[in-house]
Amino acid sequence: MSFRIIVLAKQVPDTRNVGKDAMKEDGTVNRAALPAIFNPEDLNALEMALNIKDNVKDATISIITMGPSRAAEIVREAMYRGADNGVVVSDRKVAGSDTLATSYTISQAIKKMGKFDLVIAGRQAIDGDTAQVGPQTAEKLECPQITYAEEVMEVTDKKIRIKRRLERGVEVVESTYPCLITVHGSAKECRSRHAKRLMKYKLAKSNSELQELGQDYSNLWNEKPYLKIEEWSAADIMAEDSRLGLTGSPTKVKKIENVVLTQKESKVITPKDEDMNELMKELISSHILG
Amino acid sequence: MNNVFVYCEVTEERTIADVSLELVSKGRKLANELGVKLEVLVCGEEIKDIEKMLYPYGVDVINYAKDSRLFPYQTLPHFSIVTKLFQEKQPQIALFGATSVGRDLAPRIASFLRTGLTADCTTLEIGDHTENKTGKEYKNLLYQIRPAFGGNIIATIINPDHRPQMATVREGVMKKEIFDNSHKGIINFLKVEDYVKNDDFCIKIIERHIEQQKINIKGAQIIVCGGYGMGSKENFRLIHELADVIQGEVGATRAAVDAGMCEHERQIGQTGVTVRPKLYIACGVSGAVQHRAGMQESSKIISINTDPKAPINSIADYTIIGDVMEVLPKMIKYYKANTK
Ligand SMILES: Cc1cc2nc3c(=O)[nH]c(=O)nc-3n(C[C@H](O)[C@H](O)[C@H](O)COP(=O)(O)OP(=O)(O)OC[C@H]3O[C@@H](n4cnc5c(N)ncnc54)[C@H](O)[C@@H]3O)c2cc1C
Ligand SMILES: Cc1cc2nc3c(=O)[nH]c(=O)nc-3n(C[C@H](O)[C@H](O)[C@H](O)COP(=O)(O)OP(=O)(O)OC[C@H]3O[C@@H](n4cnc5c(N)ncnc54)[C@H](O)[C@@H]3O)c2cc1C
Numbered sequence: 001m002s003f004r005i006i007v008l009a010k011q012v013p014d015t016r017n018v019g020k021d022a023m024k025e026d027g028t029v030n031r032a033a034l035p036a037i038f039n040p041e042d043l044n045a046l047e048m049a050l051n052i053k054d055n056v057k058d059a060t061i062s063i064i065t066m067g068p069s070r071a072a073e074i075v076r077e078a079m080y081r082g083a084d085n086g087v088v089v090s091d092r093k094v095a096g097s098d099t100l101a102t103s104y105t106i107s108q109a110i111k112k113m114g115k116f117d118l119v120i121a122g123r124q125a126i127d128g129d130t131a132q133v134g135p136q137t138a139e140k141l142e143c144p145q146i147t148y149a150e151e152v153m154e155v156t157d158k159k160i161r162i163k164r165r166l167e168r169g170v171e172v173v174e175s176t177y178p179c180l181i182t183v184h185g186s187a188k189e190c191r192s193r194h195a196k197r198l199m200k201y202k203l204a205k206s207n208s209e210l211q212e213l214g215q216d217y218s219n220l221w222n223e224k225p226y227l228k229i230e231e232w233s234a235a236d237i238m239a240e241d242s243r244l245g246l247t248g249s250p251t252k253v254k255k256i257e258n259v260v261l262t263q264k265e266s267k268v269i270t271p272k273d274e275d276m277n278e279l280m281k282e283l284i285s286s287h288i289l290g
Numbered sequence: 291m292n293n294v295f296v297y298c299e300v301t302e303e304r305t306i307a308d309v310s311l312e313l314v315s316k317g318r319k320l321a322n323e324l325g326v327k328l329e330v331l332v333c334g335e336e337i338k339d340i341e342k343m344l345y346p347y348g349v350d351v352i353n354y355a356k357d358s359r360l361f362p363y364q365t366l367p368h369f370s371i372v373t374k375l376f377q378e379k380q381p382q383i384a385l386f387g388a389t390s391v392g393r394d395l396a397p398r399i400a401s402f403l404r405t406g407l408t409a410d411c412t413t414l415e416i417g418d419h420t421e422n423k424t425g426k427e428y429k430n431l432l433y434q435i436r437p438a439f440g441g442n443i444i445a446t447i448i449n450p451d452h453r454p455q456m457a458t459v460r461e462g463v464m465k466k467e468i469f470d471n472s473h474k475g476i477i478n479f480l481k482v483e484d485y486v487k488n489d490d491f492c493i494k495i496i497e498r499h500i501e502q503q504k505i506n507i508k509g510a511q512i513i514v515c516g517g518y519g520m521g522s523k524e525n526f527r528l529i530h531e532l533a534d535v536i537q538g539e540v541g542a543t544r545a546a547v548d549a550g551m552c553e554h555e556r557q558i559g560q561t562g563v564t565v566r567p568k569l570y571i572a573c574g575v576s577g578a579v580q581h582r583a584g585m586q587e588s589s590k591i592i593s594i595n596t597d598p599k600a601p602i603n604s605i606a607d608y609t610i611i612g613d614v615m616e617v618l619p620k621m622i623k624y625y626k627a628n629t630k
Binding site: 015098099100103127128129130131132133134135136138139140144145146147148161166167168169170171172173174175176249250251252253254255256257258259264265266267268269270271273276277279280281283284288289290 | 365366369389390393394395396397398400401402404408409410419433434437438439442443445446448449452492493494495496497498499500501502512536568569590591593598603604605606607608609610611612613616620621625628629
């Protein structure tokens with residue numbers, strides 16, 4: 001009996017470096033304008049999966065990422081660190097998804113993979129910042145959820161015991177399978193790339209990537225099937241079009257505004273003794289201080 | 291019918307959480323504007339004086355699922371109760387705290403009801419909308435306004451065609467306000483067996499350690515906030531020292547917290563606490579939008595910064611251009627010498 005772990009990983013624009021062209025007029029993100037990275041908490045999720053794989057016999061890890069075809073980079077990165085295989089769910093129809101449409105799409109991809117024991121997601125993606133996709137995917141799969149996981153305390157092929165990080169403390173819970181876990185950023189950091197795996201998976205590619213490079217892998221894939229990064233369309237995962245992308249998203253962006261500073265009239269003061277004493281006197285006499 | 295609903299969280303001390311009372315206060319205003327009732331849902335064991343606690347904030351109906359199995363919070367039983375109640379009562383708006391409970395529960399509910407959910411709203415307003423393509427008009431929608439994209443933009447999100455319109459809001463963002471001390475509502479006890487299944491308790495809680503909130507900077511009148519410009523944990527002691535003498539609380543920016551100068555509970559901003567003190571002293575703080583989001587409503591702001599162009603200065607009432615290591619000791623010294 002094998003034990004199947006599915007890790008959800010998102011390629012995100014690095015919101016720590018946002019420029020002017022980051023948003024398109026319709027309020028969606030112009031991903032092309034930003035460097036794309038592995039969502040940080042999804043790396044924590046991958047590490048938790050790898051840790052479970054270290055402890056449970058015959059465990060396999062599959063990655064699912066939804067996004068443009070370049071998201072195959074995420075699958076490759078995960079392979080370098082220990083994932084067995086991965087799928088990019090990519091289709092023009094899923095563009096502009098809110099979290100409801102995203103979780104629907106992801107849950108359809110999970111269903112296509114067949115039986116699973118654990119789905120492990122990050123708590124939150126740094127671009128949308130909602131932390132909604134994990135719990136919504138669990139609902140669509142009709143399985144229990146354990147959010148904010150920080151540490152696996154105990155794991156067998158029958159059940160798992162998890163420490164959760166809450167706002168003001170911790171909670172230890174136990175669940176059987178199947179179950180969905182979301183992983184908190186305070187969990188263990190992901191192990192780095194493994195040199196041998198890097199060599200092995202360096203040439204792993206998806207169909208779109210090969211098309212772009214003008215390469216043909218049909219022979220290579222026959223010989224080394226692990227070099228294939230699957231790509232699934234909406235039709236492949238048997239998704240209903242009405243539940244995908246902008247059409248399937250109940251939330252609509254009405255307006256986007258850049259944050260502007262409203263200048264206040266500010267009194268500028270030097271650190272000289274006289275100035276400081278004057279300021280403190282004013283603060284105390286006007287009862288702002290004291 | 292089609293009332294405004296707030297899901298109320300129950301604290302370790304078996305009271306209603308502050309964040310829920312803040313949402314109730316906001317919910318009351320929305321309900322008034324829409325001409326509907328304000329209902330809450332409480333799931334938990336015995337809570338003393340629940341009516342006295344909630345009615346003054348303007349609650350018209352308390353839906354109360356009272357069962358000792360419902361505390362502490364677990365996803366599935368609470369999920370089953372809320373979804374069934376919402377199917378019966380068809381709320382138009384449903385608000386949840388953006389807490390470890392609300393952010394676990396609300397998305398699962400929205401997914402089940404196939405409706406929209408907006409995370410971490412900072413403003414909620416009622417407004418109209420005309421669909422550009424079809425010209426279709428919508429009256430009295432909930433504008434769900436949230437910072438997004440790392441706080442660099444403010445997005446107004448609407449959910450025109452699905453109900454309820456769901457949103458989460460962080461603690462401290464809305465104001466907790468008594469509506470009317472003599473306001474009275476009714477209480478509706480739910481028959482818990484009709485709402486939850488035994489399977490809902492499939493996850494076992496083995497252990498819990500929840501600490502009482504030790505640090506509470508949310509209600510402080512004076513806050514001295516240290517940023518990355520403090521330079522080191524040693525220098526950061528000056529922030530504590532000034533806060534001590536002027537009887538304020540210590541806050542910090544994320545950069546200062548990440549650098550280990552201060553504990554996370556004191557972080558102010560979009561991913562920390564929102565504060566609105568009488569006086570806010572920002573020391574070595576640049577004033578990134580994510581930080582300002584949590585403090586810009588302070589009544590008076592003093593900025594101490596070596597850089598005259600630091601963005602924080604433009605929202606400050608007083609800007610001291612100088613080194614914190616020079617300025618802070620002077621403030622402490624003057625205050626000690628001239629008060630008491
Ligand atoms: C500025 C902005 C604001 C937004 N606000 C809202 C909002 O309030 N409500 C709303 O419904 N939508 C909102 N969205 C849309 C939302 O970002 C997208 O639906 C997105 O696809 C998923 O949401 P998230 O980024 O918040 O992910 P989260 O829910 O924070 O992600 C949690 C975890 O789910 C997994 N995951 C998420 N997306 C993927 C993916 N594409 N592939 C694989 N795994 C994934 C990852 O493990 C991730 O760590 C917003 C988008 C933007 C750009
Ligand atoms: C999604 C997201 C969420 C975030 N949430 C938050 C949040 O909740 N809270 C938060 O604070 N940040 C948050 N941030 C981070 C935020 O963008 C900034 O990086 C952070 O606020 C910067 O902190 P700082 O002002 O202390 O540091 P810096 O930006 O490094 O500023 C240091 C300042 O100190 C001044 N200075 C240096 N030396 C001295 C001296 N000797 N004397 C006086 N002044 C000096 C400098 O001129 C500078 O202005 C978030 C970021 C993201 C992307």
